[in-house]
Amino acid sequence: MTTAEIVSATETDYLSQMAMAAERYANRTAQREKNRAVLRTRGVLYADEPERVEKRLARLGVDWSLAMAIEKTPSEPMATAGSTLPLPPESFGSNVLGLERLIGRNNLTPVAFLEEGSLVARSVGRVTISGPGGGHGTGFMISPSLLLTNNHVLRSKEEAGRSVVAFGLQAGIDGRPLVPAVFQLEPQRFFVTHRDLDFSVVAVAERGAQGEALSSFGWLALSGAQGKVILGELVNIIQHPRGEPKQVALRENQIVDVLDQFLQYESDTELGSSGSAVFNDQWEVVALHHSAVPKTDADGRPLSIDGTVWTPEMGEHRLAWKANEGVRISRMLQALHEVTLTGTAARLRDEVFTARAAPLPVEGPTPPAPAPSLDGAADGAGPDGSGAYVTGGTVQLSVPLRITVGVDTPVFRAGTVTAPQPAYTPAPTPAPMLPAVGRVDGSAAAARDLDAALVSLRLAEVRPYYDRAADLAARDAYYAGISTGDGKELRRALTALLEETHSPRPKYKPMLLVYPWVDLHKDGKLRSIYSGKPFSAEEFIRADAAVEEARLARMQELLLHESTMGPAEFEAEFDALEASMSFNCEHVVPQSWFAKQEPMRGDLHHLFACEVGCNSFRGNFPYFDFPGFEEVVRDDCGMREDVGFEPEEGKGTVARATLYFLLRYPGLVGDAPGEFPKNRLPDLLTWHDNEPVSEYEQHRNAAIAEMQGNRNPLIDHPEWARTIDFSGVWP
Known part of the structure; x- marks a missing residue:
């Protein structure tokens, strides 16, 4: 089977998507205003669900106590290293800067943010549909062979068959246009579309019209893990608005609502940017941009930018809008995972979940990346519930007894060592799988906790005691x-x-x-x-940091013998470990x-x-x-x-x-x-x-x-x- 479609009675053209987005937006008005009020009075750490905020902080490598310490500490704008906090250079790390940036205390960011964004942008291209119903949209590579865009951009296998994607359609640093690399889409190899979630995934030819290698443009590794973005956070969108050369809306887009399947955000994206990737500040894809929420009159009719009732003949660029909506990547991945495929199509689909990231062209080694997991899913859990999986920055060990160990990263996961994966994959060569036991660096995990605790302690020295x-x-x-x-x-x-x-x-x-x-x-x-x-x-x-490191080392030894111990014996060993190494x-x-x-x-x-x-x-x-x-x-x-x-x-x-x-x-x-x-x-x-x-x-x-x-x-x-x-x- 090389194609699949998840059927819905809902029409999938852009007007229908826009109408449904507008209805969702209207239905959430009260909640959205509440969100805005909390963001205005208390800040980004309080607007979203506490569990989501905790997972976001864990993904940034910080914890709630450090967030509170930074939030409550008086600002010193001229402090060392650009921080607004009175910290010496050795205390001010990327985790502190990232947290300050998240909560709006500091707009500085490492220059690597721009460098990685430039790499990420290579995987984003303009989709052009020729013939009846033709036009432009945006799409981006999500595996060595597959491109993701909207269903209303590519509605059918036939439409995809007469479409191309152009990478590098942008201005160079001298302002002159670059020569794009144009690739034919190949829906006969793979095509999956979902009307309700408004996404289509299609195969792309391995060689461009001039012999260019598709692999040279990399792909964006998707993750269904929680903690990628929260309410109030600013996101980035790389796009081809109205089919124009590639552009970026950088940190001007604030998440104003989180729905089960969608994110809604206020931004400067243009219509015609359908199929764009929405990124957090770590250049992880958090949503697939798919629709504008239009301004309407008293009768619910969309308005044009001059205040008159908009009609399709005016063109999408004349539509007045008040917000945008994107499909949550975790929901898209879940739907893609549930499609029944066989043969080549199944193998291509699996690459979205299993392709490993090769090292980025930066100094220092890059650890292998995990396969994306779905929100709420148990990564690597066996059919009997045994195994290990990650949830909220802790390791859950099921034997089927479950014991929670306070380890942030790296973590055990189904026989591999996983680490935060870079958003951009410049080459298609998978990294080798590494054995879990004996490779988790307990000293590194303890060192991260030690650094965070010492930063909090330094901040305590300048805070009012009571x-x-x-x-x-x-x-x-x-x-x-x-x-x-x-x-x-x-x-x-x-x-x-x-x-x-x-x-x-x-x-x-x-x-x-x-x-x-x-x-x-x-x-x-x-x-x-x-x-x-x-x-x-x-x-x-x-x-306590020394005890934590020793505990993690001993935990690895226990895991070596996990398969030979019953639940009671394993629990007894774990209790004895804690008792012998107390905090x-x-x-x-x-x-x-x-x-x-x-x-x-x-x-x-x-x-x-x-x-x-x-x-x-x-x-x-x-x-x-x-x-x-x-x-x-x-x-x-x-x-x-x-x-x-x-x-x-x-x-x-x-x-x-x-x-x-x-x-x-x-x-x-x-x-x-x-x-x-x-x-x-x-x-x-x-x-x-x-x-x-x-x-x-x-x-x-x-x-x-x-x-x-x-x-x-x-x-x-x-x-x-x-x-x-x-x-x-x-x-």
């Missing part, structure tokens, strides 16, 4: 509408508020989220929550009580700096208040016996953190032997009363609210502790 007036205003707004008349209703209202506002929900990574800012005291030191001993934040950051961080509600599950594990309200010795001494014993005459095991960290653990320091702080946890996760802990029983509540309330809320806790509370959205009511309103009816928080 703004009391601003925090009081934020507190009052947060609890507006909460009634304190009834203790049971107060508990229920607080539980609902804490869950609703817990967004985003960061994963457990104390070196990035706890030490550089959240848990700092006013003197810039960390203090162990149980012993009160002071430590420098950098000391704990570097120690300097304490969960006041022990992880074993909630099986190390998120969001509890990464909830910052109950995470505190704590040296490994104190962490081990407490173990998972519940808190207990020992009478002075009791014979107990004593340590600098506190007292311990079979009935529980009493810390030497921080009783009020850990009491309020534990009470927060009980409110946030009612019914989760307390029923199993050794967990927190109801009869220990008076101890917590006594500790809370005896040690008032400190400025350190207020700083923590405000910092955590920045990072995960919710607050600790026991810090904000200590007087509520005796009003809240806690009886409903136990199972």
Whole structure:
């Protein structure tokens, strides 16, 4: 089979696509205005869904804590290396610049951005259809043999058969036109079209009219992975507007809405740019441009640029428009993947998903690229659910037991090592597949986390430690509408508020989220929550980075034996690994009580700096208040016996953190032997009363609210502790 068409009753000419785009645009008016309001008042990190924002940050090589640190740090426009931040040159890397650029703090970008854009543009060509219904559009190569454009540009195999694509149809640096290379389209080898998603994929001849090699123009490697673009981000479009020489709309196009299948953006693209590639700042293709959203009169009729009712006879260039729409690349890939093909056509289609990128002509090695995955798909998962796949910057290992390991990049993936792939592929030679085990560079992953944590720490040195007036205003707004008349209703209202506002929900990574800012005291030191001993934040950051590197190395050894171990044995080995290589961080509600599950594990309200010795001494014993005459095991960290653990320091702080946890996760802990029983509540309330809320806790509370959205009511309103009816928080 060499051709396929996914049938739809919808007409596929441009007017129909335009009408449907206009209808979608109109139906989303309220949501779009809400998006704009958030972008205007809070910024790009808050307009989209938290999960999408987190994935976007992970793809840029940064995390939420670093984003918050940069956002809250005062600007210094004349700072080193062009940064708006007070950072020394060694702290200012491409991840910081990319994040500043994303959130609008800095418009600078490395010059390589233009160089890579020039390479990417080589794969974009003008499509010309001769004969009846002829005209121009834009298309771009997505594999060594296949070109992607719109269905309304190439509606049928017959139409594609009388069409060509011209690469290099543009002006040179001297302003004079270059001689384009013209290639015949070959739908007899491959042609797939989709009317609803408005795309067509067609084969291109290997040689041009003058013998040019198609391979010399490369292709754009597509990825269905999430995190390529978010609401409010500026995108770039390389196009042939109205069939004119190649042009680029550079960072003038803002994403204003994200639909399930489409992106809508406001830009300077011209009609006739149908089939153009829409890129993010990393030159990854995020959408296939396909339609304008026209301005209309009261009757819904499209208007021309002079305000009169537009008719097709006027030409598309006379149409007035207010926005543009593109098909999400992940949805296009999914639809292409689902088409049933055989023989040569199947092989050509598979190249879109399997063609590997060759090194770009830049210094330094380029790792092999992964095959694109679809949004929500499990890359490399076997039919039985075994294997490994990537989701949101972590590695999920299924054996079928699933264990989450905090590794950003590189990652394990179905027997290969994958890394971010360049957008442009200048040659068709596939890179060899590399074995996963023994090749993941744990030291590089730990080093990236270390660098990010140290940048956050440097920024903490110039940030105001605690703004009391601003925090009081934020507190009052947060609890507006909460009634304190009834203790049971107060508990229920607080539980609902804490869950609703817990967004985003960061994963457990104390070196990035706890030490550089959240848990700092006013003197810039960390203090162990149980012993009160002071430590420098950098000391704990570097120690945890070393532990992370060692854990990753040991994980590779475990994976070597994964196939010979059952789920229980693998889980036991993994738990033993974590226990033997601990971070300097304490969960006041022990992880074993909630099986190390998120969001509890990464909830910052109950995470505190704590040296490994104190962490081990407490173990998972519940808190207990020992009478002075009791014979107990004593340590600098506190007292311990079979009935529980009493810390030497921080009783009020850990009491309020534990009470927060009980409110946030009612019914989760307390029923199993050794967990927190109801009869220990008076101890917590006594500790809370005896040690008032400190400025350190207020700083923590405000910092955590920045990072995960919710607050600790026991810090904000200590007087509520005796009003809240806690009886409903136990199972």
